[in-house]
Amino acid sequence: MKECDSYDSCKRRRIIRRIIYAIVLFIILILLAILIVWLVLRPTKPQFYLQDARVLGFNLSAPNLLSSTIQITISSRNPNERVGIYYDRLDIYAAYKNQQITPAYSIPGLYQGHKDIDVWSPYLSGSFIPIAPYLCTSLTQDEANGFLFLYVKIDGRLRWKVGSWTSDHYHIFVDCPAFLTFDNRATGPVIRFQQMSKCSVDV
Template identity: 30%
Template sequence: MCDHKLNLEPMPLKTSPAQPLRRPSLVCYVFLVILTLIFIAAVGFLITWLVTKPKKLHYTVESASVRNFNLTNDNHMSATFKFTIQSHNPNHRISVYYSSVEIFVKFKDQTLAFDTMEPFHQPRMNVKQIDETLVAQNVAFSKSNGKDLRSQTSLGKIEFEVFVKARVRFKVGIWKSSHRTAKIECSHVTVSLSQPNQSQNSSCDADI
């Protein structure tokens, strides 16, 4: 019998090449930076809000009158509107910058008169009186609005709306906010035609 020797030498193991470590991409770094900045801004806003405890601005029409009123048979109206708007900033740490102010007198969503105001600054804990005179000249009314206006004048009064649109910024310490649009609507401003100096105060709704 032939003597066969078994080859018991170990087989070499096949090893796969080492995988290089994957490094975070530039996109991941940018995303993390943006996320961190958003978090810091949110925390800063929360701290500012907790410290200042902002309160709503309040607006009212304190007095109003209509003079030189005339309504023609073909529904054209002329009049001079005078009124005082009171702006109240009740905040202890927040002042308000009004960059631009537009004021409208309306009757049932129809603009009767329009004017602009100079920019102004309202300090903290301040009440400001805004006196305005707007003139409507030969404004054409629709048939339905003309009928409603005649119905009111037959009772010796007129009810109109004062609308204010403003660009505002808020200041806390050295920080100023970006511009925001304030829409202030003072409805049901009622004045007497027989006694022009008599009117009812009207509160306003503000959306800032």
């Protein structure tokens, strides 16, 4: 059985095959070039540090409601020499035993250049936030023991920038441990932040 009915038909098929092969080869070369550039630049995920935390208010009320005001100081560093970072969205909130205990504070979008460092000091504040009953018991026990272990979390989206090229959006999740101690010798209970902590970062 013949592959083609005529010479012109065979010629058209050869041309079409060559066009398809050329398009596929072009796409492969583009993807390979992007991969090589990516490997050469080796973009490293940003680094976050929780530098300070001041608990200005922390009150449990029945039934299972928590009111708190926490001022934090958190820094972000771009360790890359050739890759910039667009933070399109960063939402910061406090959590206790994996439950969010403050509304999220949104940091306006910004661009972080090569080796740049940015510092934010937002207030994380929430009034009468419902929490699980077992968390009330746990918080009461922690206060009696003189310590409090919270997490400051950041949920957001970023893009990488290399020259004039900008990547698609990537999800970023940051987890910062905050170990605090109660000092009940003062007029009222004071909660002190112990030391700067490095945050885990997932991109």
